[in-house]
């Protein structure tokens with residue numbers, strides 16, 4: 001375990017707050033300016049940063065993040081450049097805030113799992129989220145990441161059977177990412193009514209914190225979920241704010257959602 005992620009959740013909890021995991025696309029609109037977006041998230045109160053690395057076929061992403069992914073690729077963003085140019089600078093500016101790489105398995109395989117884990121750790125990465133990682137491969141990859149000190153953060157979906165969700169949670173590193181809705185990333189007006197109950201079940205089985213993500217964009221949604229989760233992930237709403245209004249809007253939206261997470 002990297003330890004930094006556990007500490008970030010503990011700090012939020014000690015302040016009586018749920019944690020905000022803020023997602024941004026590294027390289028959107030370009031590498032240097034995405035560093036300013038991540039910095040603004042932390043200024044707005046984000047507890048953990050999810051650093052998106054663009055991939056040409058982002059199957060789990062809706063239109064907002066797909067658009068960001070295309071802009072990032074056009075700006076020349078690659079995993080190597082994100083680890084060389086984005087992660088170290090965000091880590092230097094925000095040394096307390098754990099950084100989690102979020103990308104697709106192919107991107108990691110192209111670099112080599114071991115090389116990625118070692119380089120990521122050296123540059124200041126605490127964990128990784130790989131939504132298309134097949135379950136059969138997760139054990140081997142978890143061992144490789146464990147050896148380097150990078151937490152492989154598991155996801156569970158609404159379609160994951162209860163026993164399976166509990167097993168996933170028991171092997172969780174960093175935190176468990178509970179996906180709120182079946183489908184792709186993107187803001188939603190309504191979250192499923194059984195989400196709270198699912199979170200309660202996973203949380204009971206989980207030795208690590210549990211967060212809800214997908215579809216969350218408002219303080220009100222964050223408030224509802226904070227009774228059932230240790231934190232929430234906000235992605236598309238922040239990516240949209242960054243694209244249309246820039247870092248100050250990102251900071252304001254993070255601060256607003258953090259208000260919803262006060263217990």
Ligand SMILES: O=P(O)(O)OC[C@@H](O)[C@@H](O)c1c[nH]c2ccccc12
Pocket residue numbers: 023050052060061065102131184185186187213214215216233234235236237
């Ligand atoms: O965009 P949303 O609906 O707020 O969801 C979070 C999400 O963006 C981030 O965690 C994420 C971006 N791409 C993903 C792909 C799969 C799982 C999670 C993600």
